Amino acid sequence: MTGISSSEARYSGKIQGALLLSAIFLFSVLPARSQSPLPEGNGKQIVERTCARCHSLDTVVSKRLTREGWQATLNDMIMIGASLEKADIPMVVDYLAKNFAGESKAEVFAGVKDFTPVTQEMLLNPSPDDWLMPSRTYDWQRFSPLKQIDKQNVGQLRLVWAREMEAGSNEHIPLVHQGVMYVANPGNVIQALDARNGDLLWEYRRQMSEEAKALLQTETPQNTRVIALYADMVFFLSHDGYVVALDARTGKLRWQVQAYDYKTRGRQTSGPIIVNGKVISGRACTDDPFIFTKVAQTCFIAANDARTGKELWKFYTAAAPGQPGGDSWGNTPADKRAASPWGLPGSYDPVRNLIFWGVANPNPFTRLKRHLGNIDDVPRSSPVDLFSDSTVALDPDTGKLAWYFQQIPGDDWDLDGVHERILIRTPFNPDPNSVKWINPRIPRGQEHDIVVDAPEEGGIWVNDRTNGQFLWAEPFPYDTPAFAVSRIDLETGKTYINWDLVAKKEGDKHTVCYENQKSWYPMSYHPGKNSLYIPYRDVCVEVQAKLDDNHGASRKVVPRPGSDPQALGGIAKVNMTTGQIQRFYSAPVVGSGATLATAGDLIFWGDDDRRFRAFDADTGKILWESILASRIESSTITYAVEGKQYVAVLTREADLELRYIAGTKPVRNHHNTIYVFALPEQR
Numbered sequence: 001m002t003g004i005s006s007s008e009a010r011y012s013g014k015i016q017g018a019l020l021l022s023a024i025f026l027f028s029v030l031p032a033r034s035q036s037p038l039p040e041g042n043g044k045q046i047v048e049r050t051c052a053r054c055h056s057l058d059t060v061v062s063k064r065l066t067r068e069g070w071q072a073t074l075n076d077m078i079m080i081g082a083s084l085e086k087a088d089i090p091m092v093v094d095y096l097a098k099n100f101a102g103e104s105k106a107e108v109f110a111g112v113k114d115f116t117p118v119t120q121e122m123l124l125n126p127s128p129d130d131w132l133m134p135s136r137t138y139d140w141q142r143f144s145p146l147k148q149i150d151k152q153n154v155g156q157l158r159l160v161w162a163r164e165m166e167a168g169s170n171e172h173i174p175l176v177h178q179g180v181m182y183v184a185n186p187g188n189v190i191q192a193l194d195a196r197n198g199d200l201l202w203e204y205r206r207q208m209s210e211e212a213k214a215l216l217q218t219e220t221p222q223n224t225r226v227i228a229l230y231a232d233m234v235f236f237l238s239h240d241g242y243v244v245a246l247d248a249r250t251g252k253l254r255w256q257v258q259a260y261d262y263k264t265r266g267r268q269t270s271g272p273i274i275v276n277g278k279v280i281s282g283r284a285c286t287d288d289p290f291i292f293t294k295v296a297q298t299c300f301i302a303a304n305d306a307r308t309g310k311e312l313w314k315f316y317t318a319a320a321p322g323q324p325g326g327d328s329w330g331n332t333p334a335d336k337r338a339a340s341p342w343g344l345p346g347s348y349d350p351v352r353n354l355i356f357w358g359v360a361n362p363n364p365f366t367r368l369k370r371h372l373g374n375i376d377d378v379p380r381s382s383p384v385d386l387f388s389d390s391t392v393a394l395d396p397d398t399g400k401l402a403w404y405f406q407q408i409p410g411d412d413w414d415l416d417g418v419h420e421r422i423l424i425r426t427p428f429n430p431d432p433n434s435v436k437w438i439n440p441r442i443p444r445g446q447e448h449d450i451v452v453d454a455p456e457e458g459g460i461w462v463n464d465r466t467n468g469q470f471l472w473a474e475p476f477p478y479d480t481p482a483f484a485v486s487r488i489d490l491e492t493g494k495t496y497i498n499w500d501l502v503a504k505k506e507g508d509k510h511t512v513c514y515e516n517q518k519s520w521y522p523m524s525y526h527p528g529k530n531s532l533y534i535p536y537r538d539v540c541v542e543v544q545a546k547l548d549d550n551h552g553a554s555r556k557v558v559p560r561p562g563s564d565p566q567a568l569g570g571i572a573k574v575n576m577t578t579g580q581i582q583r584f585y586s587a588p589v590v591g592s593g594a595t596l597a598t599a600g601d602l603i604f605w606g607d608d609d610r611r612f613r614a615f616d617a618d619t620g621k622i623l624w625e626s627i628l629a630s631r632i633e634s635s636t637i638t639y640a641v642e643g644k645q646y647v648a649v650l651t652r653e654a655d656l657e658l659r660y661i662a663g664t665k666p667v668r669n670h671h672n673t674i675y676v677f678a679l680p681e682q683r
Contacts, residue, residue: 043095046088070096109202112180112192112249117232123274124350129640131176133273134226135522136637138348139423142524143597144638148645149679150600154614154624157647157677163198165672170652171223171520173594174674176639181648182248184224186672188238190246195648196641198674202251212240212262225520225634226271226345228279230306235279237268243279243304257309259283264298273345275355275396278303278312282341282357285318299340301357301392303399313399317341317359317387324401325386330377332370332385338363339388343418343520346394347451349465354393354402356451356465360418361411362388366503368545369552375504381489381496384410389417391453391461393468403468407453407461408484409495412502413512413543414555415457415484420522422452423465426530426576430472435579437473437488452576454523454534457484458514460574469493474579477536477572480560482513503545503553515541515557519592521634525576526597526617532574533584533595533603533617538563571595571605573620584620593632593649604647606632612649612675630671648676 038044071093084092118132126132128145135142149157168186175182181195188206193199208216216222216239228235233245233254241262245254259268260283272281285299299318304311318337319325329337339362346357362385364370370385371377378384389408394401407417428446430438442448449465454476462471470493475483486498501510516537523534542556559568569590573582584603591607597617598604606612608631614624633652638645651673 039099041095041099043088043091046084046092047095050084050092070100109200111202111251114178115180115232115249116178118177118229119231120274120276123230129176130178131174131637131639132229133175134173134271134344135420135524138273138275138350140347140420140522141422141424141527141597142522142594143526143599145599146638146640146645147599147601148640149598149602149638149647151602151616151623153679154600154602156679157614157624157626158680159626159675160646160678161196161198161676163193163674165650165674167653167672169223170650170672171225171592171634172650173226173522173635174637174648174650175227175229176637176648177229177248179641181639181674182227182229182234183674184227184236186222186224188222188224188236190227190234190236190251192234192248192251193674195639195646195676196644198676202249204246204251204253206238206240206244208238208240215262216240222267223269224271225269225343226273228272228274230274230277230279233306235272235274235306237271237281239268241268243272243281243309245279245306245309255309257304257311259302259311260298267342269342270345273348273355274306275348277306278396279306279309280355280396281345282317282343284342285338285340285363297335299338301341301346301394301399303396315392315394315399315401317392318362319386325383325404328378328383328386330371331374332372332377337385339385341418343416344420344522347421347423348396349423349449351449352465353395353397354465355396356421356423357392357394358418358421358453358455359387359390359392360416361408361414363414364550364552365414365543365555366412366545366552367410368503368505369547369549373547375502378410380409380499381494382406382409384497389415389455389457391417391421391451391463391468393451393465405461405463405468405470405493407455407459407495408457409497411457411484412497413457413484413510413541414551414553415455415512415515415541416519417453417455417457419455419518419520420453422523422525422532423449424452424525424530424576425449428471429577430579434581435472435474436479437490439470439472439490439493441491442469442471450576452532454518454532454536456514456516456519458517459483459485460532460534460579462576463493472579474581476534476581477514477517477538477570478560478563480513480540480562482511482540482561484512484514503543506545506547509542509544511540511542511558511561513540513560515539521592521594524595524597524603526601526603528599528601529573529617530576532572532576533597533605534572534574535591535593535595535605536570536572537590538568538570539590569607571603571615571620582620585615585622591632592634592652594634594636596636596638596647598638604636604638604649606636606649608632610651626675626677628675629673644678646676646678648674650674 166185192201267284567586570586573584593606630651635650
């Protein structure tokens with residue numbers, strides 16, 4: 001199931017398509033010419049109308065391409081401005097493939113040569129040249145020790161290669177090992193590319209049943225945010241419910257194990273990490289727990305043996321009666337409880353042998369719906385509806401819970417706290433003028449190994465890694481009466497929900513902060529500055545209770561009341577000893593890009609307006625900028641091959657407003673693309 005011949009066909013089609021595109025440009029300046037007759041069939045008129053205006057149809061009928069080749073050619077034609085409607089593409093591809101088909105010559109790709117297996121030691125101490133995990137290291141710091149590109153020369157960065165990806169929802173972070181980039185395209189298409197030039201080394205295309213395809217098309221967009229490397233295998237989570245291992249040299253299937261039945265509406269939108277030879281990953285349970293049965297059984301984190309795929313343990317993130325946290329759901333039936341680890345996977349502390357994972361909001365969204373009309377079925381302070389909106393610390397060998405910390409007790413607004421947890425060692429000395437909630441029992445100046453979260457619901461939360469003890473927290477990006485948490489017991493860390501903003505009856509409407517202040521696009525940490533660089537959005541959400549809605553509410557994203565419309569998006573530099581926040585960069589445009597910190601004292605980040613930038617890590621000054629074809633999405637990494645440093649970023653196709661900005665026009669972003677930059681060669 002490698003799909004090698006298919007990928008060769010697409011590659012061959014791209015080359016021949018380029019020749020066809022050259023002909024289009026050549027003839028576009030000439031009058032219409034006589035045309036060769038085309039065979040009858042659906043799509044004939046569209047081909048005549050589209051092609052005859054620019055060049056002779058001989059240019060078309062003389063070509064013999066595979067279906068994949070024609071698909072690639074049409075995609076390229078649209079990219080350069082051909083007036084072909086997206087809805088017509090399947091019909092045109094069918095017509096051309098039927099009447100002007102070429103054989104798929106199964107040229108065998110070279111594959112990955114001289115592959116060195118990835119060991120646990122390599123994951124613990126990766127080469128500076130590699131990017132082996134979503135944020136390079138187990139601690140999720142997203143810091144690279146590479147410094148060939150620095151503040152003095154970053155202005156010389158140039159595009160060295162780009163490669164279009166498959167169509168679809170694209171929120172992926174690629175990996176690099178010894179000069180090979182491993183990337184997941186939408187649709188569960190996994191590729192190995194030469195990281196120097198983007199040449200395809202192998203490709204795997206997931207084959208799913210027609211039933212699975214039809215069902216998944218009706219679901220929330222399927223994302224493969226993360227893949228993993230270990231031994232000589234590439235691991236990913238398939239949209240039809242499997243944990244899959246591929247040969248890292250060839251892309252051939254090594255093993256696959258069913259994680260859940262896709263018919264239950266469970267989803268795999270996250271990805272795995274590898275710890276001690278185990279593939280550890282989370283599932284996204286159904287969005288509609290009051291419609292489907294056994295929902296809680298699809299909400300879990302699980303470990304599989306990396307060699308065989310055998311499931312080793314499972315931790316359910318919506319606690320059931322009789323289990324730790326099971327009584328925190330009140331009278332909500334066990335099979336209707338939902339709290340999903342759908343986002344980025346966890347971090348790992350090898351000294352304590354603990355993984356730290358985020359869990360999303362409870363579902364349905366409102367207490368009114370979730371607790372069958374009784375908003376007082378559960379308390380107003382933590383713990384409530386465990387393990388929703390929590391950090392859970394698990395033993396990676398057994399899945400046993402070591403500790404948890406809940407940020408929002410009984411979330412009423414679908415706010416989520418489900419992404420990366422960064423691990424840092426730093427002195428404890430939070431500034432009372434900068435930090436709202438500080439544990440008074442912790443001695444000042446004492447070094448702590450901490451776990452830090454800046455979740456979608458807002459706030460910066462800092463806990464001790466050993467036992468989860470609360471250290472400090474700050475509403476973020478700004479303090480506001482609309483913050484979801486009203487207060488914290490400073491000594492115990494018990495959190496209290498902002499009860500004024502909880503829906504008490506049908507139709508109640510409230511604005512709560514925040515909404516996706518930072519989501520699946522991870523933040524970074526620069527150890528030389530002892531600072532986090534958090535990409536944020538100063539926006540909130542208006543929620544209205546609707547009991548007839550499956551989620552129990554309608555939602556509308558709005559700017560924070562009193563916010564500056566010229567500063568809705570930005571980056572905050574946060575000192576992790578004092579908690580002091582520097583507004584590092586702000587703009588009217590928000591972003592969905594990850595920040596990347598490097599030893600060259602640079603911060604890379606891109607926004608929804610297609611601007612990809614490098615900032616001075618000290619001052620926030622923009623030192624370099626490139627305008628890409630679409631919005632920047634998560635992804636930003638750096639790596640080196642043969643002594644040359646590269647910076648890579650992915651863009652995402654979308655038709656969207658420049659969100660939250662009054663008066664702006666929609667921006668059409670058409671293409672998922674990998675862009676890779678480097679310094680020019682020295683002469």
